[in-house]
Amino acid sequence: MTAAIEVNAVQKHFGNVSIIRDLNLSVAKGERHAIIGPNGAGKSTTFNLISGHLKPSSGEIRLNGGVISGLRPFEINRRGLSRSFQVTNVFARMTVWENVRCAVLWATGHRYAFWKNVDHLPEVKQRTAEILDDIHLSHRRDVPAGLLTYAEQRELEIGITIAGGANVIMLDEPTAGMSHAETERAVALIRRLTEGRTLVIVEHDMSVVFGLADRISVLVYGHIIASGTPEEIRANPKVREAYLGEEGH
Amino acid sequence: MLELIVISTLNGVLFGMLLFLLSSGLTVIFSMMGVLNFAHASFYMLGAFFGYQLTKWIGFWPALVLAPLLVGAVGMAVERYGLRNTHKHGHVAELLLTFGLAFAIEEIVSMIWGKSPMDYRIPAALDFPAFTVFSTNYPAYKIFMLVVSVAIFVALLIVLKRTRVGLIVQAALTHPSMVGHLGHNVGRVFMVVFGVGSALAGLAGVIAGPSLVTQSDMAGLLGPILFVVIVFGGLGSLPGAFIASLLIGLIQTFAVALNGSLASAFGPLDPSLGPSVLTDIWNVTIAQIAPILPYVLLVLILIFRPMGLLGTRET
Amino acid sequence: MSDAATTTSDMPKEQSGSSARFYSIWLIAAIALIVLPLIFSSGGSLTSFSLIGIAIIFALSYNILLGQTGLLSFGHAVHYGLGGFIAVHAMNAVANYNWPLPLPFIPLIGGIGGVAFAILVGWVMTKRAGTVFAMISLGIGELVASSSLILRSMFGGEAGITTDRTALPHMFGWTFGPQLQVYYLIAFWVMISAIAMYALTRTPLGRICNAVRDNPERVEFIGYDPHVVRYLAYGFAGFFAGIAGGLAAINFEIANSAYLGATQSGLVLFAAFIGGAAYFFGPILGAILVTYLQLGLTNLTTVWQLYFGIIFIGIVMFAPGGIAGLLMMHRPLIRAGSLGMVIPSYLMAAIPTLALALGVILSIETVARYTASEGEGNIINLLGIPFNATAPVTWIVAALLVVGGFLVARLTWRRVAEAWDRAATVARDRGYLA
Numbered sequence: 001m002t003a004a005i006e007v008n009a010v011q012k013h014f015g016n017v018s019i020i021r022d023l024n025l026s027v028a029k030g031e032r033h034a035i036i037g038p039n040g041a042g043k044s045t046t047f048n049l050i051s052g053h054l055k056p057s058s059g060e061i062r063l064n065g066g067v068i069s070g071l072r073p074f075e076i077n078r079r080g081l082s083r084s085f086q087v088t089n090v091f092a093r094m095t096v097w098e099n100v101r102c103a104v105l106w107a108t109g110h111r112y113a114f115w116k117n118v119d120h121l122p123e124v125k126q127r128t129a130e131i132l133d134d135i136h137l138s139h140r141r142d143v144p145a146g147l148l149t150y151a152e153q154r155e156l157e158i159g160i161t162i163a164g165g166a167n168v169i170m171l172d173e174p175t176a177g178m179s180h181a182e183t184e185r186a187v188a189l190i191r192r193l194t195e196g197r198t199l200v201i202v203e204h205d206m207s208v209v210f211g212l213a214d215r216i217s218v219l220v221y222g223h224i225i226a227s228g229t230p231e232e233i234r235a236n237p238k239v240r241e242a243y244l245g246e247e248g249h
Numbered sequence: 250m251l252e253l254i255v256i257s258t259l260n261g262v263l264f265g266m267l268l269f270l271l272s273s274g275l276t277v278i279f280s281m282m283g284v285l286n287f288a289h290a291s292f293y294m295l296g297a298f299f300g301y302q303l304t305k306w307i308g309f310w311p312a313l314v315l316a317p318l319l320v321g322a323v324g325m326a327v328e329r330y331g332l333r334n335t336h337k338h339g340h341v342a343e344l345l346l347t348f349g350l351a352f353a354i355e356e357i358v359s360m361i362w363g364k365s366p367m368d369y370r371i372p373a374a375l376d377f378p379a380f381t382v383f384s385t386n387y388p389a390y391k392i393f394m395l396v397v398s399v400a401i402f403v404a405l406l407i408v409l410k411r412t413r414v415g416l417i418v419q420a421a422l423t424h425p426s427m428v429g430h431l432g433h434n435v436g437r438v439f440m441v442v443f444g445v446g447s448a449l450a451g452l453a454g455v456i457a458g459p460s461l462v463t464q465s466d467m468a469g470l471l472g473p474i475l476f477v478v479i480v481f482g483g484l485g486s487l488p489g490a491f492i493a494s495l496l497i498g499l500i501q502t503f504a505v506a507l508n509g510s511l512a513s514a515f516g517p518l519d520p521s522l523g524p525s526v527l528t529d530i531w532n533v534t535i536a537q538i539a540p541i542l543p544y545v546l547l548v549l550i551l552i553f554r555p556m557g558l559l560g561t562r563e564t
Numbered sequence: 565m566s567d568a569a570t571t572t573s574d575m576p577k578e579q580s581g582s583s584a585r586f587y588s589i590w591l592i593a594a595i596a597l598i599v600l601p602l603i604f605s606s607g608g609s610l611t612s613f614s615l616i617g618i619a620i621i622f623a624l625s626y627n628i629l630l631g632q633t634g635l636l637s638f639g640h641a642v643h644y645g646l647g648g649f650i651a652v653h654a655m656n657a658v659a660n661y662n663w664p665l666p667l668p669f670i671p672l673i674g675g676i677g678g679v680a681f682a683i684l685v686g687w688v689m690t691k692r693a694g695t696v697f698a699m700i701s702l703g704i705g706e707l708v709a710s711s712s713l714i715l716r717s718m719f720g721g722e723a724g725i726t727t728d729r730t731a732l733p734h735m736f737g738w739t740f741g742p743q744l745q746v747y748y749l750i751a752f753w754v755m756i757s758a759i760a761m762y763a764l765t766r767t768p769l770g771r772i773c774n775a776v777r778d779n780p781e782r783v784e785f786i787g788y789d790p791h792v793v794r795y796l797a798y799g800f801a802g803f804f805a806g807i808a809g810g811l812a813a814i815n816f817e818i819a820n821s822a823y824l825g826a827t828q829s830g831l832v833l834f835a836a837f838i839g840g841a842a843y844f845f846g847p848i849l850g851a852i853l854v855t856y857l858q859l860g861l862t863n864l865t866t867v868w869q870l871y872f873g874i875i876f877i878g879i880v881m882f883a884p885g886g887i888a889g890l891l892m893m894h895r896p897l898i899r900a901g902s903l904g905m906v907i908p909s910y911l912m913a914a915i916p917t918l919a920l921a922l923g924v925i926l927s928i929e930t931v932a933r934y935t936a937s938e939g940e941g942n943i944i945n946l947l948g949i950p951f952n953a954t955a956p957v958t959w960i961v962a963a964l965l966v967v968g969g970f971l972v973a974r975l976t977w978r979r980v981a982e983a984w985d986r987a988a989t990v991a992r993d994r995g996y997l998a
Binding site for chain 2: 636685699703710833869877932
């Protein structure tokens, strides 16, 4: 069985600075995979490389067996990979409803259509309403996204990410800056929404990581030093030394 | 022919240096503040008109110093009371503000000085032929213009390489996002940079005024070429702006000097199509297409190298 | 409109009610267009209405770029002008070869001319948005405007190319000689184009245009190529600008290089922005105002363009949402019933602001008359009071109005802001403001 995401010997340097050195990563289909590592380890860069935001300097990335390294973000998205952003990245002047609906349009096959009334597309309307229900924002549907609270914007960010129905979802620190209660809610939301899909998540909150992930990869200085189940990672001395040990203080 | 080449090269370099006086300020302002100052050419025009008026009142040499300072003050006021208040509405609003300013300045100038060319004369002290190339007398004033532009160029280089402000500007050119971390006096740095940029444009106006035409449409004619220069050179790149300034200066000067057309080059092959777009193209002289050459260059660079000659930035 | 009005039409429960209201707005507009020349039937007003109609289509087409897609163009008149030239050539060809093409279809040919050029240059132009696009649009505009003076057989040089609109096959017995018939032709196209452009905002493409405007980076991660979106928007903008140009060619029976110049591009930017780019109806207001000012001010003052510049700068600095933005700001207050709280402060601010405006006008006119070498004399007539531009008292009055007006206005506008805060709080408490 082919892996959902397969990263082979990927390098990325900006000028003379190597951010990612020989990155290898494999995420099986249907798996919930967390990437952890200290600040500046290259987690966001890894996300940007996989989602097409950055091009690898060398190496190869595959999505469901097909090569995607070097493709533009929208081409990768159309092949079934969708990502969220660490810094909230929504359509600020559009309403919550419109934000989600825009994310539904390509997947429902309406693409650049300029001959259809967007309000008269039943499947778009239904799917948008479902997703708004899922992210608990139905009551805020007509509020411009820029006026939502921070936690609501984070939920909308997740909503936009899953709206296209991609089978691989990548979430970049979805609970960053949330209170404890908000985090719990968000984790439940993520668990439910990614049911039956592949999830890759970058997260700092260890309770989230160990509660959610089937497998964990530890990234240190642009290199994966360990990959395994939460138990294996907990027990791994290299990880304890490089990363988890730091959690102590 | 050799005569034409020598004279046109001199004139082209001169025009190019003038363009660089303008495009350098525009580039630095753009890199630091993210604002494309649409009114930059208007400051050049203000320089020419202030220079003309002050020359009439107090003579050319005091005007040469005073007019750029005045223009710089206008520029600083624009930054302080206009752009700084518009900043919160985003870069498009700032661009629109300078666009409106350019429009208003042109109208104010033509309201005060009228729409016809000014009688802005070369100062008597410089009104003699500097040397003779073949049969053409090359005016001393043009040499003076060249000397001033080169002197400013060298001075800028020294300021950029040797002073604190220069280092800040350099940092801003390579890392535009860093500008926000300059500290609490960032507003004053912006105002000074904007003022200096405007003053340089004003100086270009003062010295170009007597040699070129001082008229209320001079900003509208030069402005678009200026934007071609900085896009062609690569937004935010000073060396790029320098090369593009010289290149466009030379190309335009040579094009104006050349009188050839397809018809004169291939006369016997005249397709004689009757009046049509093709015969227009057949008969047009190179001098006639000189005004459109910069824009043709712009389109070409966009197709083949969208970042510009030495540009590194996407936006 | 994209933001505020869409929300209501999205709601299933309100759909029937809001769509009835929606259609009635268009119906009222259509009736107004039909009735208008019957009420104001003088030749002058017919000409004005015709020009306003053309300006409305042009400004709406511009707003596909600025308001809908976030593209600031300084060269939109290129498509307007080329549409006009294509239309003139088409009219002359139809007349010469006796083709069976009646005049009312000519604007469509103008539109095709506009979109053809947009397809040709748009792909390169829309690679990037923001400042770079703005400069490129300026460059392309200059390129076409300068080329038009070289390619004389196509553009007719300085003089332009003339045509005779009555030489085309007639339709319903209309010759289109009288201005009234031309007006109705323009009104017809205004309705068609406005409906089409509004409908465009309601399509998947129209919605994605808004998304590209707000956040082009994010659009790439929901499956769309922002370059393609911008390119398509640019094509539509070019098409409707071409229709406007074709109508202008019919109206004036001439096309010349001024059609595609920088001034024309600047005017349409003024219209769209002053009217308010964030709302669909904003550019309509802007087109009406700008055309009206243009026609009215040219008779009153020689420096009317300066007033345009000042109004524009004022809007950019103090009301970046334009007139439509200012109007729509008050909607939640009206609904919440707290509008009354701000009205008194408005009235108070109006007096010094008006004094300031009069002072500025008097200063400008005084300088204009004082420096003009020739002209109609030194007497300025302001509100029926004659002022002599050379008299010191005029200068003093002007200075007093400007300085005094400014100082007092600043105080009163602070009061307005305070009243606004209170009224907005009320509206927020009552749930009419997010």
